[in-house]
Amino acid sequence: MKYTKEQKWERFQKYNFEFPSIGLAVDVSRMSVDDAFFDKLEPQLQKAYASMTALEGGAIANPDENRMVGHYWLRKPELSPTPDIRVEIQDNLKNMLDFAAKVHAGQIGGAGGKFKNFLLIGIGGSALGPQFVANALGDPRTDKIKPFFFDNTDPDGMDRVLAALGKELNQTLCVVVSKSGGTKETRNGMLIAKHAYEASGLDFGKHAVAITMKDSDLDKLAKTDNWVKRFPMWDWVGGRTSELSAVGLLPAALQGFDVKKILEGAAATDELTRSTQTKKNPAALLSLAWFLSGNGKVTKNMVVLPYKDRLELFSKYLQQLVMESLGKALNLDGKLVNQGITVLGNKGATDQHSYIQQLRDGLNDFFAVFIEVLKEGSGKTIFVEPDITSGDYLMGFYLGTREALFDNDRESITITVSEPSAYTVGSLIALFERAVGLYASLVNINAYHQPGVEAGKKAASDVMQLQKLILKALTENKGKLLTVDEIGKLTGKTENEWVYKICLHLSANQRGISQNRDSGQVKFGLV
């Protein structure tokens, strides 16, 4: 891939595709694409377009789980396969906007008056999108409500968030998000928040809304406890594609973002990426470039580098969207393929001072996806040198790094967007959702299930059960110090490694379990 400057310019003119209708361009000229590759992939892409059409029409696109995949309907309800779904989407959007307007007007508030903060309690697909968008569009000068998050089951982490909220708990709205309504981390977060509200003499339900599927445990609880409101999630929206459902749009509306513009950006990008002409379809171009980089069995990492502080969390969002969708053991024919694309990256120019050394000189095991934002934002123009601003430098560092990588045989894609706006955020989300869908079709996998996550959850639940057995055994032997093998035997299980780990954890946290190593052997007991 050694090209002269003239050849680079020629390739750019040929393989940089601009989509002025949505203010976006996809440049694959720094990938080793050529016309022959476009031709070669065309039949597979045509199949991919057809499968996306079927999916959007309501076909069961997630065969294992026997589910429709309907996130595209969220931004164009007219496409819904049934009138019921269409009306539900439309009504829910109206309800959310009404709700946010009432919160902003103070018609709905907390015990301390108008809501100043929201605390979103969710994890994975119920937090990554909201966090990305809160950071991409948030601004202390314009935010109507400040966002806070519980996105884990770490009690210390939650304590810290509660401390930051401080005395404003009575002006904080909890938004509890769990599609299934049974996610343990979210349940735990909700219980800890509830405890904090009650410790402050507040009625939790009067400060909480739920986003969940109808009749889930969370839905029932919110109903019984008279929470402020319940918003629906649907079976046909997957967690990692739920940002444009209530999961993402309610927090966005609360923070004061233009939710309709987000939807508009996504809808326009959906429209464009339905094109069956590959060079007129930015999502197809992305999926084609990904396919190229690993020859369909991608073993290359994707390093996502937005040159924009606001987009710093996009790579975290994409880690879920891309890796959970594409990281699959089996293909649709049941053949073992171990697919996947690993996503990493934070933001440019910052990351150049972190790991560009390895990208340029070390393992050539990646391709970069640069995101260039043309319009800098609303601030004043401050010159740092004659004719040069700080934002010019940001562009210069992007161009310089792209060049230094390419000249050392490292490939990259550039996505250029006009401005850091609500429209762009919707557009980027829709672009990658479609690229993932098309790519999955190219490599013949189901992008909409996640069979690999159950084993870890099951094992975690076994650990919790074992802890109960250990506590029972130690209680029955109160005052005695026992070896791990002895405790293991009392539990009737064979997981002695877990027994040791659990006892170590309990003894470190004032749970009445003490640890003794005097005999040269570790022993635990309830004292």
Add this chain to the structure above:
Amino acid sequence: MKYTKEQKWERFQKYNFEFPSIGLAVDVSRMSVDDAFFDKLEPQLQKAYASMTALEGGAIANPDENRMVGHYWLRKPELSPTPDIRVEIQDNLKNMLDFAAKVHAGQIGGAGGKFKNFLLIGIGGSALGPQFVANALGDPRTDKIKPFFFDNTDPDGMDRVLAALGKELNQTLCVVVSKSGGTKETRNGMLIAKHAYEASGLDFGKHAVAITMKDSDLDKLAKTDNWVKRFPMWDWVGGRTSELSAVGLLPAALQGFDVKKILEGAAATDELTRSTQTKKNPAALLSLAWFLSGNGKVTKNMVVLPYKDRLELFSKYLQQLVMESLGKALNLDGKLVNQGITVLGNKGATDQHSYIQQLRDGLNDFFAVFIEVLKEGSGKTIFVEPDITSGDYLMGFYLGTREALFDNDRESITITVSEPSAYTVGSLIALFERAVGLYASLVNINAYHQPGVEAGKKAASDVMQLQKLILKALTENKGKLLTVDEIGKLTGKTENEWVYKICLHLSANQRGISQNRDSGQVKFGLV
């Protein structure tokens, strides 16, 4: 790697190494290590220990740059190769602690009184460590000063930070950090901060301190403009190992952390990791496990998963420490090796809801490094089920995921630490610094230079020069619309692709350049 539960427990007892003196354990039982591998690597490890001894004694360990590598002296100045260096380290620590104490007491303050915030302006090694530590130890209940960061050259990003500081600029201390004193992003950030202070009628110098090498441009500026104070950086401390120099310790002291405990944790870990008995050296165990995972030519990604919110930024910190140190084209004999270990990860259990699907089922191209923190923190114990806390779940999810990965042939290391404390933070930093040094020796590379980053900086500087030529050409042709080829020709250069990109960026940002596509061809002009 299919083991019974009994075999797992046996392996754990054999290959989990506990270091009670520093409250840390390294478990490599879930890597495919065996005694034969330890034996095989022993001669190489002995060479690695010897090279670390030479390095700590002041040998030129960075031959390209003819520099000593002295970050180990920072936590044990007695080890310094000369009395001058020893005294400098000791004096500087005393100066920093004095300075922080005066700031906390209000003896040193801003135009608006006592400093309530600091704004650290730095990038890469001058920001990643401070950001990691600020988040690891920070707490709204105990922080003496609130931390803010400019870590990029994005003007919009900086505007947002300034907006968050709002009217408290007169109580905000700027800490400008650049070892060389010539980093453009930091220079730009400093100029933008200065502009904001002056726009508020404040004397910037009275609200700023510098951390930089003696006589650097930044040092001279700070001296001329009478900044509050200047703290030294030294030639023999690399950016990515500078966290325990003024770069990291001054912000830590300002935020109110126990800086001496951080140093103590690092010093004790240094002491332990000087052991030439591999099984008594936690850093050697780490480097051995890394080596194993890729057979010395590591092509596996390292997924860092601390099960602790406070440690979420550790993987970002490690991206620089590991990738910039190990991502090298040539080995010390000048042979092309393209080494490196790619680092990614955020935190558990959160990431389980993001990409564990791919880790378990997709590409087996990684090993995980779990970080387990035994003591949960200072909060109240809240039970989410009988006998079970939210923190128990955090442990359960770690154990469950480790199990689910291992049972599907995915390897992991676990580092267990006692508590999330200043001591632990120092210890973890020292542990990985040493592991990187030892690993570099195992694969025979220079871990202390970064020859690959210059090309991108040089190209960025060429872009800035080209922009000046373009603006000159357009000014001389004011009122005319020109094609990219025409503008390129006027600059006398051949980078037309850059010409197009620069013009696009200028025209998007009200810089007097307009864009016209009426003729079907894009033209730019100064109007």
